[in-house]
Amino acid sequence: MSSFRRVFTSSVGTKLLIGLTGLALFAYLILHLAGNLLIFFGQETFNEYSHKLISNPLVVPVEIGLLLIFLLHVYKAIINWMGNQAARPVRYEKTEWAGHKSRKSVSSVTMIWTGLMTLLFVVVHLKQFRFGAWYEIGSPPIRDLYRTETELFTAPAWVAVYVLCVILVGFHLRHGISSAFQSIGADHPVYTKRLVVWGTAFAILIGGGFAIIPIWVYLTR
Amino acid sequence: MRITLKVWRQSGPAKAGTLVEYAADNVSADMSFLEMLDLVNEGLIARGEDPIAFDSDCREGICGACGFLIDGLPHGPVRGSTVCQLHMRSFSDGDTLVLEPWRAKAFPLVKDLVVDRSAFDRIIQAGGYTSINVGGARDANSILIGKDTVEQAMDSAACIACGACVAACKNASAALFTAAKITHLSLLPQGQVERYTRVVRMVDRHDDEGFGSCSNEGECEAVCPKEIPITNIARMNREYLKATLMRGR
Numbered sequence: 001m002s003s004f005r006r007v008f009t010s011s012v013g014t015k016l017l018i019g020l021t022g023l024a025l026f027a028y029l030i031l032h033l034a035g036n037l038l039i040f041f042g043q044e045t046f047n048e049y050s051h052k053l054i055s056n057p058l059v060v061p062v063e064i065g066l067l068l069i070f071l072l073h074v075y076k077a078i079i080n081w082m083g084n085q086a087a088r089p090v091r092y093e094k095t096e097w098a099g100h101k102s103r104k105s106v107s108s109v110t111m112i113w114t115g116l117m118t119l120l121f122v123v124v125h126l127k128q129f130r131f132g133a134w135y136e137i138g139s140p141p142i143r144d145l146y147r148t149e150t151e152l153f154t155a156p157a158w159v160a161v162y163v164l165c166v167i168l169v170g171f172h173l174r175h176g177i178s179s180a181f182q183s184i185g186a187d188h189p190v191y192t193k194r195l196v197v198w199g200t201a202f203a204i205l206i207g208g209g210f211a212i213i214p215i216w217v218y219l220t221r
Numbered sequence: 222m223r224i225t226l227k228v229w230r231q232s233g234p235a236k237a238g239t240l241v242e243y244a245a246d247n248v249s250a251d252m253s254f255l256e257m258l259d260l261v262n263e264g265l266i267a268r269g270e271d272p273i274a275f276d277s278d279c280r281e282g283i284c285g286a287c288g289f290l291i292d293g294l295p296h297g298p299v300r301g302s303t304v305c306q307l308h309m310r311s312f313s314d315g316d317t318l319v320l321e322p323w324r325a326k327a328f329p330l331v332k333d334l335v336v337d338r339s340a341f342d343r344i345i346q347a348g349g350y351t352s353i354n355v356g357g358a359r360d361a362n363s364i365l366i367g368k369d370t371v372e373q374a375m376d377s378a379a380c381i382a383c384g385a386c387v388a389a390c391k392n393a394s395a396a397l398f399t400a401a402k403i404t405h406l407s408l409l410p411q412g413q414v415e416r417y418t419r420v421v422r423m424v425d426r427h428d429d430e431g432f433g434s435c436s437n438e439g440e441c442e443a444v445c446p447k448e449i450p451i452t453n454i455a456r457m458n459r460e461y462l463k464a465t466l467m468r469g470r
């Protein structure tokens with residue numbers, strides 16, 4: 001029998017890890033979006049929420065955990081993609097999508113690219129917000145994240161970049177959510193069929209939800 | 222009917238290959254696709270040329286020997302069918318069809334449309350069996366198995382190991398084949414003894430052969446002549462998880 005190490009490097013084990021980390025990131029995105037939507041309730045509510053979050057002593061360990069999950073997801077996905085490329089060294093002259101029950105979609109064939117774009121986007125996004133312009137407001141002073149955000153989204157170019165990037169994240173989720181459940185072995189005579197539908201619905205909700213915010217800020221400022 | 226074929230011709234594994242055009246005249250709509258190729262080959266032999274090499278055996282869709290891509294689809298455009306069970310009535314007079322072999326690192330090309338699928342045999346050797354002491358013939362129903370379980374196991378056992386799943390997969394993964402075999406045996410009482418060592422060994426062998434991993438797209442299911450669903454792959458993943466958690470590997 002093979003060594004324990006192989007559990008995480010085999011084709012099935014690799015996909016299990018990509019699926020599990022992907023689902024964790026999906027859950028995080030829901031929380032992230034819920035928090036972000038508070039911007040609709042105005043400067044005070046939004047800043048209070050962000051202050052509560054960043055003043056919590058647990059936030060740094062959680063952030064580090066999240067970063068590790070994210071990096072593991074990226075690392076495993078890239079290794080996996082390279083292995084899959086190598087599995088067909090000679091390409092077909094002509095290929096067709098099979099259609100029928102196949103879930104192959106623009107989203108499923110672009111996972112590596114939407115994923116890499118997301119990686120790039122996360123770096124820029126962290127730099128602009130987590131480590132972005134630090135303003136203070138009130139007494140005792142708390143971080144005025146509202147101002148950081150509204151200043152950024154007065155520039156139409158940044159609005160466009162953010163909208164485009166979160167739509168790409170939505171595309172990634174469109175295949176990613178249902179695929180992750182399949183990878184971790186979820187299979188049920190009834191629910192498996194619904195998984196794809198729900199996965200798509202969540203992808204639209206998350207992609208669309210995040211896209212609305214910069215547009216709304218731009219239009220109302 | 223008159224069909225134009227563009228066939229991948231490659232005289233050997235190390236030789237360069239290319240698509241070569243052939244005209245198939247006087248094709249009857251009732252011919253199977255392989256009978257049509259036989260006709261073309263008879264013409265080639267009569268002219269002293271090398272006939273097109275392709276695999277076939279039963280020609281009734283049960284052995285899994287046949288298979289190549291027709292216009293980019295493994296086993297051609299008809300669902301739930303092998304090329305030997307595909308008839309020329311599925312095409313129109315004047316069609317041009319591209320024929321290509323399965324392409325995967327784990328399926329080295331032998332000649333023309335023939336590839337070496339012994340990687341599948343080695344996956345089976347790794348764990349696709351049950352260890353049973355053979356003695357006198359057992360009474361047929363001495364082990365009772367529920368109807369639903371039997372049906373489900375049979376659906377997976379329907380796999381004829383043709384390799385279309387690998388051919389259709391963008392990652393050249395044999396996940397569906399491997400999962401069908403694992404599912405079949407893990408559902409039945411006879412398969413319980415090696416249940417968890419089996420899944421690990423077969424997956425390891427699958428990887429060592431150079432097949433890719435599953436992206437859960439389900440192209441395999443759509444082209445499978447036996448229409449085996451990718452829920453088998455979910456089960457394989459689950460069995461693998463259980464095996465590694467419970468047995469600690």
Ligand code: FES
Pocket residue numbers: 276277278279280281282283284285286287288303304305306
């Ligand atoms: S020749 Fe046996 S399945 Fe086609």
